[in-house]
Amino acid sequence: MNKTELLKRTGMISQYAGITPFTYTDGKADGVSAYRVKTGSGLEFTVLKDRALDIFEATYKGTNLSFVTRNGLVSSKYFYPNPLGFDTIMAGGLFFTAGIRNTGNPGEIDGVWYPQHGRVHCIPATAGYTKSDWVSDNQLKFEIGGDIHDSMIETSLIMHRKIETQMDSNEIVITDTIENPECFTQDFALLYHINMGFPFVDEKAHIIIDKPYEISPFFEFDKQTVDSHKEFCPPEAVPERNYILDVEADDDGFATVRVESPNRGFGVYIKARKDTLPYFNEWKCVQPGVYTLAVEPSNNTLCGIVKEKEKGTMRSIAPYESIEHKVIFGIYDL
Numbered sequence: 001m002n003k004t005e006l007l008k009r010t011g012m013i014s015q016y017a018g019i020t021p022f023t024y025t026d027g028k029a030d031g032v033s034a035y036r037v038k039t040g041s042g043l044e045f046t047v048l049k050d051r052a053l054d055i056f057e058a059t060y061k062g063t064n065l066s067f068v069t070r071n072g073l074v075s076s077k078y079f080y081p082n083p084l085g086f087d088t089i090m091a092g093g094l095f096f097t098a099g100i101r102n103t104g105n106p107g108e109i110d111g112v113w114y115p116q117h118g119r120v121h122c123i124p125a126t127a128g129y130t131k132s133d134w135v136s137d138n139q140l141k142f143e144i145g146g147d148i149h150d151s152m153i154e155t156s157l158i159m160h161r162k163i164e165t166q167m168d169s170n171e172i173v174i175t176d177t178i179e180n181p182e183c184f185t186q187d188f189a190l191l192y193h194i195n196m197g198f199p200f201v202d203e204k205a206h207i208i209i210d211k212p213y214e215i216s217p218f219f220e221f222d223k224q225t226v227d228s229h230k231e232f233c234p235p236e237a238v239p240e241r242n243y244i245l246d247v248e249a250d251d252d253g254f255a256t257v258r259v260e261s262p263n264r265g266f267g268v269y270i271k272a273r274k275d276t277l278p279y280f281n282e283w284k285c286v287q288p289g290v291y292t293l294a295v296e297p298s299n300n301t302l303c304g305i306v307k308e309k310e311k312g313t314m315r316s317i318a319p320y321e322s323i324e325h326k327v328i329f330g331i332y333d334l
Helices: 003-009 085-089 220-228 305-311
Strands: 018-023 033-038 043-048 054-060 096-100 107-109 112-114 126-136 139-152 155-166 171-179 186-197 206-208 213-217 241-247 254-261 266-273 279-287 290-298 315-317 322-333
Touching: 018 126, 018 139, 033 139, 096 155, 107 305, 155 186, 171 186, 186 266, 186 305, 186 322, 213 220, 220 241, 241 254, 254 279, 254 290, 266 290
Parallel strands: none
Antiparallel strands: 018 033, 033 043, 043 054, 096 186, 107 112, 126 139, 139 155, 155 171, 171 322, 186 290, 186 315, 206 254, 213 241, 241 279, 254 266, 266 322, 279 290
């Protein structure tokens, strides 16, 4: 629908599509600033300004997409940088950023403690902004952005985040540019924990990978279930499963993993720039209360900073360098 026809049919365009800022006021989420986005296509999602501009709640035509842990949404003021800190603040949500100094297991190097999955997810965005622009008579573009500073007294890394969608779209584009503002090379790690949950994820949900790929079981016991890694099942008290997927890129330079839910009548695709995010981690957990399927674009193999450095697989960023990462999350009807 073009701008003129939409204006004839609405008092405020926001009744159909737009960005609405708000603040959570209850429990451990009290004080968290956020934006509610609806595109008009049936896609709605919440962006958390106070938690790295991550995406928490998300629905499509009324169906929930995201997995939320028992913690629920937790303000970053409750973050504890100790071995159990991650377990007390991990909220889940559709799009949870891990990094940018560590992903995977916690560890200590030269007296510095690197928490599990880092701490960027607990850092509020600075210079946050929203934009709603008619870029043509038929295209209303929405953009949310800001800077997340993962800093200590003697060092800093900056993640410049931009989230884009548009009216009537079923697609979210996340562009993160990691900047090293220092005069020395730094290690960095980045992983996007895209956590899908019930009712989109149920026993009929399954993964589809159209391109050739290699799979590496993360734990020894994961080798037993490699052949069935694409399938889901009803809740069952069994260990979680993790697999590293190395998927061949499409012609556009993106690697793609899809998840379809026949019972809900739609699927999703997750595309990641292969040159900067070469892996997908698949986290499959069917335990009661932790019933989720996560597809996680990553620039490392999720071993944690200590082992990644031992293996020689830890990524680094040169002085004053900036590296762009792009992930696309989209929905299609079956």
